Amino acid sequence: MELHDVWFVLIAVLWTGYFFLEGFDFGVGILTKLLARNRPEKRVLINTIGPVWDGNEVWLLTAGGATFAAFPEWYATLFSGFYLPLLIILVCLIVRGVAFEYRAKRPEENWQRNWEQAIFWTSLIPAVLWGVAFGNIVRGVKIDGNMEYVGTFWDLLNPYALLGGLVTLTLFTFHGTVFVALKTVGDIRTRARSLAVTLGLVTAALALAFLIWTQVDTGDGWSLAAMLIAAVSLVGAIGAVKAGREGWSFALSGVTIAAAVAMLFLALFPNVMPSSLDPAWSLTVTNASSSPYTLKIMTWCAAIATPLVLLYQGWTYWVFRKRIGTQHIADAH
Secondary structure (H helix, E strand, O other): OOHHHHHHHHHHHHHHHHHHHHHHHHHHHHHHHHOOOOHHHHHHHHHHHOOOHHHHHHHHHHHHHHHHHHOHHHHHHHHHHOHHHHHHHHHHHHHHHHHHHHHHHOOOHHHHHHHHHHHHHHHHHHHHHHHHHHHHHHHOEOEOOOOOEOOOHHHHOOHHHHHHHHHHHHHHHHHHHHHHHHHEOOHHHHHHHHHHHHHHHHHHHHHHHHHHHHHHHHOOHHHHHHHHHHHHHHHHHHHHHHOOOHHHHHHHHHHHHHHHHHHHHHHHOOEEEOEOOOHHHOEEOOOOOOOHHHHHHHHHHHHHHHHHHHHHHHHHHHHOOOOEOHHHOOOOO
């Protein structure tokens, strides 16, 4: 296996980690409107991800940085062609971080309500747009012979990509609901389990349609295996949360996300961005990659730094592993 193939796999792993971790805190942000009935319950939801949300976003920075260094042509075409949706995602992530930090800085109800609205919308919008973006990457976009995107923003809003956006929205919300059931006690935990079952069924219907569409268009035997793993894991996650086994359900919903991302990258390989104008103009792991020397240096750096980052982030989750409920929320004053 060549180094550019290795880095294609590593970038797929980074995106998997990002969607697994940021997926559930996007879901929790959406649940501040779907699940919470009052302000203390909203505070419980926000507190479940309070210690970890910023660490989860590091995976996005790493995935973007790795793409820039390992596949500069991919990075350039992707970020210029998808400029508007990626800018919207970036603004949402900035506002979302500010909302988490500033929401409790003042006691006024309007102040807190406005920041809670910001948390909801800046969780929902990226959850949709990431699915739209990856749907277009896999489907193919208008790339010319100079490796430049020549389509418009409206070309990105095609049925396949929009379905992908609905899948990521429902899947992340389901993942977040299971996480809430895993991290809370009392009535909110019971309602989260019930909502997770409903969301899981909706997610299963949308995801099955999207994955079958992907398999028919660009899939092979390996992507079919990943699709089957995703489907079985999602069904298992729904059954586990219904039985009150939130830990198993969260693990299985994570496997669902990992298998779905793996399927998309397997369906994509050896392309990194197919051209819908001419297959010969597609960006591939070969023509979009950096030099072998650059990839070699990156590989050594990743081999040293990645285990340390994983150990530190795992320790963070261990420290904040206990469940919380409204009884743990102090009075607003």
